[in-house]
Amino acid sequence: MGKLFVLIGHPIGHSLSPEMQNAAFRDLNLPHHYESFDVKPDDLEKAVAGIRAMGIAGFNVTVPHKVNVMQYLDEIDQEAKRIGAVNTVMNQDGRLLGTNTDGQGYLQSLEEKVGGELSEKRVLVIGAGGAARGVAVTLDLYGVKQLDIANRTSERATALIQDGVHHAASQVLTLEQAAQFAYRYDILINTTPIGMSPNTDAIPLPLDSITPGTVLSDLIYNPLQTKWLLKGEQKGALTLNGIGMFVAQGALAFERWTGKSPDRDLMRQTALEGLKGREL
Numbered sequence: 001m002g003k004l005f006v007l008i009g010h011p012i013g014h015s016l017s018p019e020m021q022n023a024a025f026r027d028l029n030l031p032h033h034y035e036s037f038d039v040k041p042d043d044l045e046k047a048v049a050g051i052r053a054m055g056i057a058g059f060n061v062t063v064p065h066k067v068n069v070m071q072y073l074d075e076i077d078q079e080a081k082r083i084g085a086v087n088t089v090m091n092q093d094g095r096l097l098g099t100n101t102d103g104q105g106y107l108q109s110l111e112e113k114v115g116g117e118l119s120e121k122r123v124l125v126i127g128a129g130g131a132a133r134g135v136a137v138t139l140d141l142y143g144v145k146q147l148d149i150a151n152r153t154s155e156r157a158t159a160l161i162q163d164g165v166h167h168a169a170s171q172v173l174t175l176e177q178a179a180q181f182a183y184r185y186d187i188l189i190n191t192t193p194i195g196m197s198p199n200t201d202a203i204p205l206p207l208d209s210i211t212p213g214t215v216l217s218d219l220i221y222n223p224l225q226t227k228w229l230l231k232g233e234q235k236g237a238l239t240l241n242g243i244g245m246f247v248a249q250g251a252l253a254f255e256r257w258t259g260k261s262p263d264r265d266l267m268r269q270t271a272l273e274g275l276k277g278r279e280l
């Protein structure tokens with residue numbers, strides 16, 4: 001029997017997830033369907049109750065509900081607890097189980113680019129919001145050599161380290177310090193929205209001090225190549241945009257819901273097609 005999966009967020013209009021997930025269902029001949037719903041913050045509790053009442057098989061959660069949704073679930077796994085946010089929920093016989101596939105999705109996309117072993121890497125995360133938490137906690141659990149956080153509001157970076165980064169010796173940097181000492185890192189990850197459409201002229205961090213071979217990773221995928229990545233490429237950096245993370249977090253959610261592995265190349269192609277009309 002066909003099952004329904006949904007995405008809840010606000011605003012929701014721009015999401016590529018329905019096209020991507022439905023293409024993967026069709027490809028595996030699964031009679032399921034994925035739909036997105038715009039849920040205002042005040043309606044979140046009622047929306048989760050509705051999902052329960054209707055027996056919806058699973059759902060994704062996006063901005064701004066990833067933290068607040070946790071109080072309405074029956075169980076949250078360890079990684080999502082440490083990240084402090086849920087983006088994927090499984091409905092198991094009426095029990096809602098929350099997890100977070102953002103961090104693992106990011107890790108998979110990074111490993112694909114860098115080619116495996118990350119434990120000797122020194123990493124700087126720029127930003128300390130929801131996406132940064134997923135990325136930083138997962139890289140810490142993986143066990144990178146160094147994991148520092150640079151953020152406009154340093155208190156938020158300190159809180160991220162206290163809550164979620166337990167293994168790597170971590171420091172908080174100002175954005176000015178990060179620009180000055182960028183050469184000390186093997187991997188720089190932009191988790192802020194700086195450079196995202198329509199503000200495509202902005203960059204999160206000057207790259208004057210980076211050395212060729214540095215990995216520059218931007219979570220943004222609209223545009224696919226931010227100005228920051230373009231500048232990095234011109235300086236000999238290896239660059240990674242956010243589409244790989246987007247596809248991998250969706251594929252991991254798909255696996256949790258169906259127990260099957262979707263065709264990630266198809267998901268990627270579908271997401272890129274969906275993005276075409278929207279790229280500036």
Ligand code: NAP
Pocket residue numbers: 063102126127128129130131132151152153156191192193194196219220221242243245246247249
């Ligand atoms: P968020 O929770 O609002 O966090 C935003 C972060 O960016 C904060 O650290 C904030 O600093 C910083 N920031 C924002 N504007 C800034 C500015 N003008 N100057 C300096 N710092 C600024 O957002 P989020 O949910 O983490 O999302 C961040 C980005 O990641 C978005 O572009 C989103 O599209 C992308 N993302 C991509 C994927 C993917 O699958 N590829 C998944 C999730 C998110 P303060 O703490 O000082 O406010």
